Amino acid sequence: MVMAGLLAGCGSGSGSGSDGGTITAYVYGDDAVKVQQAAVTEFNKTSEVKVKLVSVPGTDYVNKLRSSMGSPSAPDIFFNWGGGSIKPYVDAKQLVDLTSTVNGDAELKDGFLPSIMTAGGLDGKIYGVPMRGMQPVMLFYNKTLFAENKLEAPKTWEDLQKAITTFKAKGITPFALGGSDKWPELMWMEYLLDRIGGPEVFKKIQNGDSSGWGDPAVLKAAQTVKDLVDQGAFGKNFNSVDYGNGGAPTLLNKGKAAMHLMGSWEYSTQLGKAPEFAKKDLGWTAFPTVAGGVGDAADVVGNPTNYWSINARTKHKDAAIAFLKTMASQKYAKALVDNGDIPTTSNAASMLSTSPNPQFANDQYSLVQKAPSFTLSWDQALESQYATPLLTELSKLFAGKSSPEQFVAAMKAVN
Numbered sequence: 001m002v003m004a005g006l007l008a009g010c011g012s013g014s015g016s017g018s019d020g021g022t023i024t025a026y027v028y029g030d031d032a033v034k035v036q037q038a039a040v041t042e043f044n045k046t047s048e049v050k051v052k053l054v055s056v057p058g059t060d061y062v063n064k065l066r067s068s069m070g071s072p073s074a075p076d077i078f079f080n081w082g083g084g085s086i087k088p089y090v091d092a093k094q095l096v097d098l099t100s101t102v103n104g105d106a107e108l109k110d111g112f113l114p115s116i117m118t119a120g121g122l123d124g125k126i127y128g129v130p131m132r133g134m135q136p137v138m139l140f141y142n143k144t145l146f147a148e149n150k151l152e153a154p155k156t157w158e159d160l161q162k163a164i165t166t167f168k169a170k171g172i173t174p175f176a177l178g179g180s181d182k183w184p185e186l187m188w189m190e191y192l193l194d195r196i197g198g199p200e201v202f203k204k205i206q207n208g209d210s211s212g213w214g215d216p217a218v219l220k221a222a223q224t225v226k227d228l229v230d231q232g233a234f235g236k237n238f239n240s241v242d243y244g245n246g247g248a249p250t251l252l253n254k255g256k257a258a259m260h261l262m263g264s265w266e267y268s269t270q271l272g273k274a275p276e277f278a279k280k281d282l283g284w285t286a287f288p289t290v291a292g293g294v295g296d297a298a299d300v301v302g303n304p305t306n307y308w309s310i311n312a313r314t315k316h317k318d319a320a321i322a323f324l325k326t327m328a329s330q331k332y333a334k335a336l337v338d339n340g341d342i343p344t345t346s347n348a349a350s351m352l353s354t355s356p357n358p359q360f361a362n363d364q365y366s367l368v369q370k371a372p373s374f375t376l377s378w379d380q381a382l383e384s385q386y387a388t389p390l391l392t393e394l395s396k397l398f399a400g401k402s403s404p405e406q407f408v409a410a411m412k413a414v415n
Helices: 002-009 033-045 058-067 088-093 100-104 115-118 145-146 157-169 183-197 200-206 210-215 216-231 246-252 266-273 275-280 319-330 332-339 348-354 358-369 385-397 406-411
Strands: 022-027 050-059 078-081 135-142 173-176 257-263 282-283 300-303 309-310 374-376
Touching: 002 050, 002 319, 022 058, 033 050, 033 332, 050 058, 050 100, 050 282, 058 358, 078 319, 115 135, 115 374, 135 266, 135 358, 135 374, 145 282, 157 173, 157 216, 173 246, 173 406, 183 200, 183 216, 183 257, 183 385, 200 210, 200 374, 210 216, 210 406, 246 257, 246 266, 246 275, 246 319, 257 266, 257 319, 266 275, 266 348, 275 282, 275 358, 282 406, 309 319, 332 348, 385 406
Parallel strands: 022 050, 022 078, 173 257, 300 374
Antiparallel strands: 078 309, 135 257, 135 282, 135 300
């Protein structure tokens, strides 16, 4: 990525591949692209400068973007996750700083939930405009299993411990966990650190201060992970269970596991794999409080949303900004809702009744709307040189191959 930045500095300066009156927009290629394509078609009806949407297959997206940003054919606008995913481009001065644009435009400034706008930026500056649905991590559970065991959805750590003990006694794995994919384990560490130490601890790490790993709250979170593993909270075989191919979701919908900490996409995953279960038995709640922790119980972690950012070398900055403004429109938000997404716009609440599951949509929106802080998933918030060893070291901690102290020491040593 650094190389991409250097290449851009000595590129031909041809203006990001803009061809006369065309803006090229790179988007992550998946089922949701149809929503962005419709927005492009609508925008092109009235704009002299036309947007050309380039759908890049998801598995190739990051590498394709990285290589193209250093070439004369770089996109004018591109999809990203905010945070660490754009840091190399910000450092190479390849992105338009949108802070003054957003603050000076009521439609953009008031059009999105504040925690979402903040989460997509860097160092207090705005580099992206939200363009997809929110994806908070939530605690999903099997309502039937909870009812049969006279348990309520856990609100405190004490509640959680009671549920673990109860389900273990019945031979039910308390939590499904796709340990072979590594990233599902990260969700536990993210929430535990937030609840124990508050969002500022990770913010320090995200801002490049590796001494933040030495904060006592990190060690306490790692020790809590070890306690959960030792208790059998995730069963014995979680390291061979995946998420991507449906392993962990199946444990939940078959009643073999009682709970599952996962991104809000778990609902649509279950709807696809076990529609009856999704409609009747799938429950959801916020991550519980942790005794003695200083974090706000309303804080959320996960992927706030995805963002459009603008290449600083575009020849059509005004048109690019005009296109980004359409993301705040009611029409665009409605298209996201119809696709099963929860928009991050301030006006979204009034539209959620038409969602595939209005109750889930409203609960999810409310969770994010009330969140004082929405921490971006660490593997997205950090650059890959930090994110990759993080997932490796965390996997070792969960597998019992390293201690909480060794996890902390390993992360402090990454540079």
